[in-house]
């Protein structure tokens with residue numbers, strides 16, 4: 001049968017869509033807070049019961065998480081919280097180094113707005129560490145600082161790439177936080193980096209460029225070691 005009238009879309013429901021999104025948001029929060037460990041099965045029935053929503057709603061929310069790479073679906077085993085892979089962590093850190101290193105090198109030519117953004121994201125992160133923010137908040141602010149370095153390049157495309165890389169790291173970082181409660185102790189390291197930038201010390205073994213390389217290398221080693229990825 002061919003439709004002869006304009007569809008009235010009565011079957012669509014914003015209410016339903018927003019419930020799916022709220023369930024997805026709650027699951028995302030639990031993953032980013034490290035409350036749900038890698039490999040934890042995300043069972044439809046149990047989730048539907050505890051969240052007070054229908055199973056189809058949970059199923060759709062899980063599909064969203066799978067699409068985002070935060071959960072994996074395996075035949076016969078259902079959906080579980082994704083496990084970060086060592087190769088991906090290494091590759092993300094390699095790519096970060098290219099983008100963030102380019103930002104550090106651009107410090108001298110960057111305008112004041114961009115430099116101020118680096119200073120502001122640093123203060124934002126270090127004060128959240130001091131005030132004992134939630135893991136999700138600390139990781140967001142930590143990664144925002146690193147993205148602000150890429151912003152020094154003045155390239156929206158490079159910034160977009162950096163944000164995609166950070167999204168890939170969030171799951172791994174949340175799991176590290178779950179294991180190591182002191183994961184944010186090296187907030188000082190960021191202050192050291194900005195001091196070098198402010199002093200215009202970019203090149204050489206004790207310049208900002210090398211400092212950043214060591215910082216990203218350490219982060220990579222810490223993630224791989226804490227999660228026992230090999």
Ligand SMILES: [Zn+2]
Pocket residue numbers: 142146190215
């Ligand atoms: Zn850092």
